[in-house]
Amino acid sequence: MKVKRIAIFASGSGTNAQNIIEYFSKYESVKVDSLWSNNPNSFALKRAQTLQVETFVFDRGRFYESDEIVHVLNNRKIDLIVLAGFLWLVPSNLTKNFKTINIHPALLPKYGGKGMFGMRVHNSVVENGETESGISIHWVNNKYDEGELIFQTKCPVLTSDSAEDVAKKVHQLEYKHFPIVIEKLLLKNTK
Numbered sequence: 001m002k003v004k005r006i007a008i009f010a011s012g013s014g015t016n017a018q019n020i021i022e023y024f025s026k027y028e029s030v031k032v033d034s035l036w037s038n039n040p041n042s043f044a045l046k047r048a049q050t051l052q053v054e055t056f057v058f059d060r061g062r063f064y065e066s067d068e069i070v071h072v073l074n075n076r077k078i079d080l081i082v083l084a085g086f087l088w089l090v091p092s093n094l095t096k097n098f099k100t101i102n103i104h105p106a107l108l109p110k111y112g113g114k115g116m117f118g119m120r121v122h123n124s125v126v127e128n129g130e131t132e133s134g135i136s137i138h139w140v141n142n143k144y145d146e147g148e149l150i151f152q153t154k155c156p157v158l159t160s161d162s163a164e165d166v167a168k169k170v171h172q173l174e175y176k177h178f179p180i181v182i183e184k185l186l187l188k189n190t191k
Contacts, residue, residue: 004079004186005033007098009086012118014044016084016103016174021051023179030186033076038063038088063088070097080186083140084178087117090140100140101185103178105170107152108136112145122163122170130157133166135173137181151181 006024010017014035021032035048036056045055062068070093073081081094083102090100104112106121116124125133134154139147155169 001029003028004030005077006030006080006082006182006186007034007036007073007076007078008032008044008048008082008084009036009038009090010044010084011037011039011042011087012044012085014042014047014085015171016178017044018047018051019175020082020084020179020182021048021053024183025051027183030183033078036069038086044085060088064091067093070094073098080182081140082182085117089114089142089144092142095140095142099185101150101182102138102140102145102147103174104136104138104145105133105167105174106136107132107134107154108138108145108149112136114144116145119163119167122166125157125166126161126163129159133157133170135170135177137178150185151177153177 008017017035024030024032032053034054034056035044037045038058040057048055078098081098081100111121111124132154134152136149137151138149141147153173155173157166
């Protein structure tokens with residue numbers, strides 16, 4: 001049985017990364033191989049290290065101006081790159097060589113694009129009086145949040161909800177659904 005290998009890319013606190021690592025820790029057929037960050041102070045790195053996942057930190061030059069990361073990922077036999085709160089646009093040398101997915105904390109195409117992440121998204125949802133929000137999991141292409149949708153699910157936004165309330169609801173959807181979608185993508189051809 002070939003083990004499917006995931007590389008997670010994260011820029012921030014890493015709650016989704018930790019959730020994914022813990023979810024797959026009991027699987028023999030799927031392994032979170034490594035966690036990559038463009039932010040040396042990202043708490044995601046500490047979470048991954050605590051869970052015995054190898055970590056890598058890179059800068060803009062290594063990411064955009066060389067094929068070094070592609071070579072390392074190829075050598076590690078990565079099957080899927082998972083963006084879990086990763087804020088840089090992924091260059092085509094990665095998306096051409098690896099299936100890459102992202103999770104976005106809103107119902108795309110609404111509230112997507114450059115600069116739309118985290119609380120900025122939830123504040124916009126509340127300010128615009130939306131009655132629902134949710135998550136979108138999509139393939140990554142060379143534009144922010146414009147890749148083909150894989151999965152969406154919704155949660156209600158009440159008139160009394162603050163942006164923080166919406167964030168909590170959306171985080172619960174992320175934690176519940178993101179690992180399951182990853183599992184289906186990786187294992188659908190192996191059953």
